[in-house]
Amino acid sequence: MNMKTLPIALLGLGCLASSQGLAAPNPDVVLQARVVHTVTGQDISPGEVRFSDGLITAIGTTVDHSGAQVVALTNQHLYPGLIALDTGLGLAEISGVRATLDLTEVGDYTPEVESWLAANPDSELIPVARANGIVCFEPVPQGGTVSGLSGLISVEGWTTEQRAIKKAMALHIFWPSMDLSPPSSQPGAPAQPPPRSLEDQARDRRTKIRELDDFFEEARAYAKARTAAASGGTSPPALIPAWEAMIPVVTGEVPVMIHANELRQIQTAVVWARERKMKIIIAGGRDAGLVADLLGTNRIPVIFEHVFTQPQKDTLAYDFLFRTPELLRKAGTICALSIGADSFNAALTRNLPYAAAQCAAFGCPREEALRMITLNPAEIAGVANHLGSLSTGKDATVFSADGDILDARTNVKRMWIRGAEVTLSDRQTRLYDRYRNRPKTAQAK
Secondary structure, rough: OOHHHHOOOHHHHHHHOOOOOOOOOOEEEEEEEEEEOOOOOOOOOOOOEEEOOOEEEEOOOOOOOOOOOEEEEEEEEEEEEEEEEEEOOOOOOOOEEEEEEEOOOOOOOOOEHEEEEEEEOOOHHHHHHHOOOOOEEEOOEEOOOOEEEEEEEOOOOOOHHHHEEEEEEEEEEOOOOOOOOOOOOOOOOOOOOOOOOHHHHHHHHHHHHHHHHHHHHHHHHHHHHHHHHHHOOOOOOOOOHHHHHHHHHHOOOOOOOOOOOOHHHHHHHHHHHHHHHOOOOEEEEEHHHHHHHHHOOOOOOOOEOOOOOOOOOOOOOOHHHHHHHHHHHOOOOOEEEEOOOHHHHHHHHHHHHHHHHHHHOOOOHHHHHOOOOOOOHHHOOOOOOOOOOOOOOOEOOOOEEEEOOOOOOOEEEEEEEEEEEEEEOHHHHHHHHHHHHHOOOOOOO
């Protein structure tokens, strides 16, 4: 529909909506809970949280009730909203149906792609994730080497633009494979094309890294030309969308998220970033536990998506990946948990709390495991000043549950985003209600 034909009343409603497309919140609300999990401090039991105009104004055992609506969350736990980074949510619906997938773009270098604009606000998977405590997520663009920019998106709102919490959160690089495949020497093997030599494979790896370096050098040259033109020294270069998207990256305003899983990928990515004084985040990180000290020394955050992956080396203990987030934490690395960014895992984003629960079961302190799905991802995303924990001045983006959120038996009961209560219904609950009340057929005589 053309914007000029929209009824005036609808435009008025749009002006009244909040920045995330929500209805105006109740100005003053007090939530009373059995336990308030602040994340940054001790749990408060019993506890109360007061918020006004979408922001937390008081938190403690008791707070001032005057002029506020009091909501008794009987026997419930109150948590800050969970944050899912490194996901395919919003870009993939049904992994086996190509028409529902919008994860990849054509081309090896497409930094101008903006995932928060491509994400589908009407995805049926978003309400499912919301119903398990997830309040915002990062859809990751994929395809090629430099796949584009990601943003942080709320699970509630009318349009993707309204839902966007932080645009240009990170530039995504999918690091070239570091594997070398030696020629097969098995007798009786079927005839195959002659294998490429190890030297050729190593040369290809070096070529890909050199191409990546050249890409960044050209982006820096473009940024310098734009700066010089702005000061009046030279004529401005022609506007090129790809280089425009790279300006905040090469100036250090936007970090680089490098997707790397294998040990040598992680090592070379760290060395590459250190030599170029570039701020990076490692996503994937399957073998990160093997180089935890390297990552900790260089203060490189990790978004770990392999809690439930089987170890790839037979020399590793069965629980190595369960324990990797704790190894990273002890080494001084900020670690956030993810379910994964491929199309299949988009539907499993709702299981984020259970990845934290698995880590807690294998040595990670429970409060630290909770931090890996709340405050740590908020810090990595650069939104820790208003999301990820419960304290005065932060967004009233919270949910209540009938037990410990790291327990699979727990159910999320209610949720508020910036002080406005949102529904927890989704396609699954609607179908359950529909068929639970279906007419009973008479038994055959």
